[in-house]
Amino acid sequence: xxxxxxxxxxxxxxxxxxxxxxxxxxxxxxxxxxxxxxxxxxxxxxxxxxxxxxxxxxxxxxxxxxxxxxxxxxxxxxxxxxxxxxxxxxxxxxxxxxxxxxxxxxxxxxxxxxxxxxxxxxxxxxxxxxxxxxxxxxxxxxxxxxxxxxxxxxxxxxxxxxxxxxxxxxxxxxxxxxxxxxxxxxxxxxxxxxxxxxxxxxxxxxxxxxxxxxxxxxxxxxxxxxxxxxxxxxxxxxxxxxxxxxxxxxxxxxxxxxxxxxxxxxxxxxxxxxxxxxxxxxxxxxxxxxxxxxxxxxxxxxxxxxxxxxxxxxxxxxxxxxxxxxxxxxxxxxxxxxxx
Amino acid sequence: xxxxxxxxxxxxxxxxxxxxxxxxxxxxxxxxxxxxxxxxxxxxxxxxxxxxxxxxxxxxxxxxxxxxxxxxxxxxxxxxxxxxxxxxxxxxxxxxxxxxxxxxxxxxxxxxxxxxxxxxxxxxxxxxxxxxxxxxxxxxxxxxxxxxxxxxxxxxxxxxxxxxxxxxxxxxxxxxxxxxxxxxxxxxxxxxxxxxxxxxxxxxxxxxxxxxxxxxxxxxxxxxxxxxxxxxxxxxxxxxxxxxxxxxxxxxxxxxxxxxxxxxxxxxxxxxxxxxxxxxxxxxxxxxxxxxxxxxxxxxxxxxxxxxxxxxxxxxxxxxxxxxxxxxxxxxxxxxxxxxxxxxxxxxxxxxxxxxxxxxxxxxxxxxxxxxxxxxxxxxxxxxxxxxxxxxxxxxxxxxxxxxxxxxxxxxxxxxxxxxxxxxxxxxxxxxxxxxxxxxxxxxxxxxxxxxxxxxxxxxxxxxxxxxxxxxxxxxxxxxxxxxx
Numbered sequence: 019x020x021x022x023x024x025x026x027x028x029x030x031x032x033x034x035x036x037x038x039x040x041x042x043x044x045x046x047x048x049x050x051x052x053x054x055x056x057x058x059x060x061x062x063x064x065x066x067x068x069x070x071x072x073x074x075x076x077x078x079x080x081x082x083x084x085x086x087x088x089x090x091x092x093x094x095x096x097x098x099x100x101x102x103x104x105x106x107x108x109x110x111x112x113x114x115x116x117x118x119x120x121x122x123x124x125x126x127x128x129x130x131x132x133x134x135x136x137x138x139x140x141x142x143x144x145x146x147x148x149x150x151x152x153x154x155x156x157x158x159x160x161x162x163x164x165x166x167x168x169x170x171x172x173x174x175x176x177x178x179x180x181x182x183x184x185x186x187x188x189x190x191x192x193x194x195x196x197x198x199x200x201x202x203x204x205x206x207x208x209x210x211x212x213x214x215x216x217x218x219x220x221x222x223x224x225x226x227x228x229x230x231x232x233x234x235x236x237x238x239x240x241x242x243x244x245x246x247x248x249x250x251x252x253x254x255x256x257x258x259x260x261x262x263x264x265x266x267x268x269x270x271x272x273x274x275x276x277x278x279x280x281x282x283x284x285x286x287x288x289x290x291x292x293x294x295x296x297x298x299x300x301x302x303x304x305x306x307x308x309x310x311x312x313x314x315x316x317x318x319x320x321x322x323x324x325x326x327x328x329x330x331x332x333x334x335x336x337x338x339x340x341x342x343x344x345x346x347x348x349x350x351x352x353x354x355x356x357x358x
Numbered sequence: 359x360x361x362x363x364x365x366x367x368x369x370x371x372x373x374x375x376x377x378x379x380x381x382x383x384x385x386x387x388x389x390x391x392x393x394x395x396x397x398x399x400x401x402x403x404x405x406x407x408x409x410x411x412x413x414x415x416x417x418x419x420x421x422x423x424x425x426x427x428x429x430x431x432x433x434x435x436x437x438x439x440x441x442x443x444x445x446x447x448x449x450x451x452x453x454x455x456x457x458x459x460x461x462x463x464x465x466x467x468x469x470x471x472x473x474x475x476x477x478x479x480x481x482x483x484x485x486x487x488x489x490x491x492x493x494x495x496x497x498x499x500x501x502x503x504x505x506x507x508x509x510x511x512x513x514x515x516x517x518x519x520x521x522x523x524x525x526x527x528x529x530x531x532x533x534x535x536x537x538x539x540x541x542x543x544x545x546x547x548x549x550x551x552x553x554x555x556x557x558x559x560x561x562x563x564x565x566x567x568x569x570x571x572x573x574x575x576x577x578x579x580x581x582x583x584x585x586x587x588x589x590x591x592x593x594x595x596x597x598x599x600x601x602x603x604x605x606x607x608x609x610x611x612x613x614x615x616x617x618x619x620x621x622x623x624x625x626x627x628x629x630x631x632x633x634x635x636x637x638x639x640x641x642x643x644x645x646x647x648x649x650x651x652x653x654x655x656x657x658x659x660x661x662x663x664x665x666x667x668x669x670x671x672x673x674x675x676x677x678x679x680x681x682x683x684x685x686x687x688x689x690x691x692x693x694x695x696x697x698x699x700x701x702x703x704x705x706x707x708x709x710x711x712x713x714x715x716x717x718x719x720x721x722x723x724x725x726x727x728x729x730x731x732x733x734x735x736x737x738x739x740x741x742x743x744x745x746x747x748x749x750x751x752x753x754x755x756x757x758x759x760x761x762x763x764x765x766x767x768x769x770x771x772x773x774x775x776x777x778x779x780x781x782x783x784x785x786x787x788x789x790x791x792x793x794x795x796x797x798x799x800x801x802x803x804x805x806x807x808x809x810x811x812x813x814x815x816x817x818x819x820x821x822x823x824x825x826x827x828x829x830x831x832x833x834x835x836x837x838x839x840x841x842x843x
Binding site for chain 2: 112113114115116118119120122123134135136146147149150151152153154155156157158159160161165166168169170171172173174178181182185186189190191192246247248249250262263264267268269270288
């Protein structure tokens with residue numbers, strides 16, 4: 019292919035424009051090291067860039083919201099697109115807590131980059147009645163979203179909710195827009211989602227569409243995640259996990275639709291203190307003693323680990339006896355002290 | 359007592375010598391062919407209020423007088439309509455075109471105008487002529503009660519002039535102070551205030567249209583024209599509008615009043631137009647343009663000091679807040695006051711009281727950016743209580759067939775006709791009612807024991823038991839109050 023660099027540039031620019039008009043999102047590939055890529059003068063060599071399959075347009079590395087879970091980010095090839103509509107589904111209305119919790123974790127991650135801007139949560143009156151109204155105390159405690167940063171909008175009908183969402187999606191003064199609806203209404207079709215997606219792209223802000231008890235329908239959103247609750251791990255204490263306790267929020271996230279990812283399932287835990295995701299299984303939840311740098315992990319103690327030592331033998335387990343060395347070990351104790 | 363009586367008559371009925379207060383049966387006996395319509399005072403009242411609205415085009419000070427009268431305070435308005443005579447003619451002819459038989463009187467005092475309208479027909483009384491006007495009129499013209507009038511007539515005082523000529527002290531002693539008060543008010547010796555129906559807008563601009571407009575687009579264009587005129591006035595006063603009203607006077611007398619509110623002082627014509635655009639879109643079905651509107655008025659109902667904000671060099675921070683305020687106002691204009699809500703933390707132990715959601719326009723404006731929950735600020739408590747992310751507005755009753763221990767968490771529960779098996783539970787967290795809010799006679803609300811509960815599929819709920827076992831005759835009840843993430 020004898021093509022001059024200028025001609026190729028023109029073709030790329032046109033393809034980029036077509037991709038923009040079509041509203042397609044950059045698909046990610048490994049950055050090639052070929053001549054076509056090196057010829058671009060505006061990209062420094064070795065920069066962390068993403069090459070788009072369609073037209074080789076380059077997406078900035080901060081176009082994606084990293085969830086912090088390596089496997090999920092890799093599956094979504096970089097994370098959740100920031101300037102886009104993303105759908106989060108729950109199978110049933112009773113999953114509304116998990117779906118809202120997962121969306122709020124994402125919002126919390128977004129707010130880490132936009133700490134000054136508020137978040138708008140739009141819902142129909144129906145979903146707020148059925149699934150409960152967002153509770154600002156819980157959002158503050160679990161996700162670090164201050165009440166001053168929250169705006170709620172309760173629309174009497176779905177049409178109104180969609181109108182508010184469309185108006186809100188084009189605003190750059192909002193960090194994120196959450197639209198929550200129930201079921202699979204006729205009105206929220208491909209056109210409606212495309213309008214939302216186009217506005218989100220223009221404003222460069224994420225729109226999260228929460229669909230409780232909805233079915234997977236054609237949508238313009240590039241990513242659809244299906245979220246359900248996962249049994250939480252027990253609370254961790256110094257003495258190991260506390261049996262019967264309810265620990266951090268956990269979600270089962272399934273990738274329902276993505277242009278790049280293969281279907282996959284992940285179990286994520288939200289850390290309310292650090293405001294970060296962790297994937298279950300990657301970290302040993304029982305590891306209380308940190309792994310030493312030099313030696314292997316200490317062998318586990320035989321038998322069950324209890325919170326308190328057995329009180330059967332008070333002579334050996336009294337705190338003074340444990341903390342202090344015995345008389346034979348401390349030289350100062352060999353000599354009896356005399357008073358005076 | 360239960361006889362039906364004539365409340366009002368038209369001209370033809372009057373010509374048949376029927377009178378008010380006459381029984382229907384008597385009237386039918388005289389003229390079997392009369393047409394009787396039941397009186398509807400409510401509808402009359404509504405009609406009168408509609409007329410009062412329409413009269414707003416002449417003066418902002420319109421008051422309703424009794425069941426069949428209107429006061430218009432036209433002080434300082436007459437020159438706009440070409441003088442007193444021309445204005446009165448205009449009002450009369452326009453009412454006549456709408457099909458109303460109206461009598462008007464114009465005088466320097468409300469009492470004299472009242473008498474002139476009712477007893478002299480179309481008359482304009484100059485200042486100082488009140489005495490000459492009232493002297494030949496019967497006592498009814500003084501707006502006094504029928505009882506006083508009857509006793510005055512019984513002593514031979516049959517005209518207002520006769521009362522005026524009588525010595526004042528005996529009159530006051532015998533007939534009370536009201537008589538002399540009314541007399542002095544009518545003659546202008548005492549001021550009489552006419553209280554207008556609507557508060558007078560601090561600022562308003564209007565435009566009379568030679569050709570009536572009907573289209574919403576035209577109305578919006580007029581709004582921005584009027585708002586441009588308002589802007590100068592607002593700037594001179596150093597204020598911005600917090601509430602605006604658009605009055606559309608239809609050719610045939612109906613008046614549409616469209617109000618919008620703003621969450622911060624506003625004076626930019628373009629933004630005002632956008633607010634009215636949303637409001638007009640929401641009211642599209644309710645506004646009937648009919649033959650068109652011939653007068654459009656934009657009023658500032660309430661204004662507040664407009665603090666000029668100097669944007670920083672990047673010009674970001676100030677813009678964001680203004681954008682959000684405008685966005686909230688537009689949604690409010692279309693969907694109502696409660697369309698955009700903001701949560702505000704309230705000091706309370708009760709979960710439902712701990713957060714108040716108030717309309718955005720009433721929420722305190724955010725001045726400083728919210729502080730990032732940093733690591734350097736210690737938390738209020740080491741272990742803050744766990745709170746759900748969603749709270750039901752009304753706690754939903756839950757059936758609990760069995761608990762592990764009498765005071766313990768449930769083993770399973772039935773909520774919304776589905777059975778949930780509890781695998782893990784944390785609690786209880788006891789939240790007592792706020793006794794300091796209880797009224798003295800009120801029954802003591804039971805305490806609540808809250809449990810965090812995880813079901814077999816991993817969903818986490820917030821249940822509470824209301825009351826204690828054995829504390830009262832009624833067994834404790836269980837409620838679902840919230841959902842955890």
